[in-house]
Amino acid sequence: MANSDHDERGFFGEQAAAPIKRDPAPEKPHYLGHRDRLRERFSASGDALADYELLELLLFRLIPRADTKPVAKALLGRFGTLAEVLGAPASLLQETKGIGPAVALDLKIIAASARRMARGEISGRxxxxxxxxxxxxxxxxxxxxxxxxxxxxxxxxxxxxxxxxxxxxxxxxxxxxxxxxxxxxxxxxxxxxxxxxxxxxxxxxxxxxxxxxxxxxxxxxxxxxxxxxxxxxxxxxxxxxxxxxxxxx
The missing domain is CATH 3.40.140.10 (Cytidine Deaminase, domain 2)
Known part of the structure; x- marks a missing residue:
């Protein structure tokens, strides 16, 4: 009969447990902290933000998983002002890297909403x-x-x-x-x-x-x-x- 000191129970019981390898925690994208800070600044100062910062705030919702600062600056570099970005045709907006058909349409919806608000200001006056x-x-x-x-x-x-x-x-x-x-x-x-x-x-x-x-x-x-x-x-x-x-x- 085999020595009980060498059966499988003793063998496995005496082995040092192999360390469990864990994947390192994913690094938080740098732009997430920037988004939080920019939202806080808007809450505190509103219209004091620059055009590119207001455009970034709009793009946060439209482009949820990317750094939107380069996109906002590229749009302003192409069209000039926030008003000109919102007034630009969807086809031209899409020529900017990072702006696809869905985001271009959303920007046009925002522009239409702004026009509707401006018209409401003169209705009945x-x-x-x-x-x-x-x-x-x-x-x-x-x-x-x-x-x-x-x-x-x-x-x-x-x-x-x-x-x-x-x-x-x-x-x-x-x-x-x-x-x-x-x-x-x-x-x-x-x-x-x-x-x-x-x-x-x-x-x-x-x-x-x-x-x-x-x-x-x-x-x-x-x-x-x-x-x-x-x-x-x-x-x-x-x-x-x-x-x-x-x-x-």
């Missing part, structure tokens, strides 16, 4: 006493469009906004405008005043000779029908021009 809000809304709605748009703000007798409509959309440097159609729509809405707005995709809001002549034709057509043209605003990427302010009408 007396337009002439809320002029800066009107300009903010028009810039948000039109400044970064790639093609010209001709927009009309229709007002009632108290100069409160009745409707806001894009009547025509043209090319990069021209929009056909038909004065009779402008007045026809004003009569349909029972508007007693209008504000004309269009954008210059080139970025320069300086009125052209054609812009001035067209505006004067609309004024002459509207006046006998009791419809006032308060202004014609031209929106550019970096600013705006008021024909009334420039004494052109």
């Amino acid at each position: 007396e337009i002439l006493s809320s002029w800066n809000l009107v300009l903010d809304y028009c810039r948000a709605a039109m400044a970064f469009e790639e093609r010209e748009q001709f927009r009309i703000l229709f007002l009632d007798k108290k100069n409160v906004l009745i409707a806001d409509e894009v009547q025509q959309q043209g090319t990069v440097d021209h929009t056909p405008v038909y004065p009779r159609e402008v007045i026809k729509r004003a009569l349909e809405l029972s508007a007693t005043a209008i504000v004309l707005v269009h954008n210059h995709p080139s970025g320069d809001p300086t009125p052209s000779r054609a812009d001035i002549d067209m505006t004067k034709t609309i004024i002459e057509t509207a006046k006998p029908l009791g419809i006032a043209v308060h202004d014609h605003i031209i929106i550019g990427k970096k600013g705006f021009a008021s024909m009334k302010g420039l004494l052109l009408i």
Whole structure:
């Protein structure tokens, strides 16, 4: 009979336990701490953050597992400002590394929400006493469009906004405008005043000779029908021009 000191129980019992190999704890991505710090700064200071930092905050939710600072800076390097990033076409946004179709769409949703908020600021208000809000809304709605748009703000007798409509959309440097159609729509809405707005995709809001002549034709057509043209605003990427302010009408 075999010696019991050498059976399998004794053999295994006397062996030193092999150390258990454990994988090292995964290193926490460096950007997670940065996200927490940036959120804390936003909570404390809000609008004091730079454009790229606000854009980073937006991208945190859209790109959850990556360092978004390089992406935010690349977008601003390409388009210039946060407003221009949000106003850029989705196809151009996707040319930036890190921005796919889903993120581009989310940025456009944010831009649409911002426009809706700006429009809400002028709804139900007396337009002439809320002029800066009107300009903010028009810039948000039109400044970064790639093609010209001709927009009309229709007002009632108290100069409160009745409707806001894009009547025509043209090319990069021209929009056909038909004065009779402008007045026809004003009569349909029972508007007693209008504000004309269009954008210059080139970025320069300086009125052209054609812009001035067209505006004067609309004024002459509207006046006998009791419809006032308060202004014609031209929106550019970096600013705006008021024909009334420039004494052109």
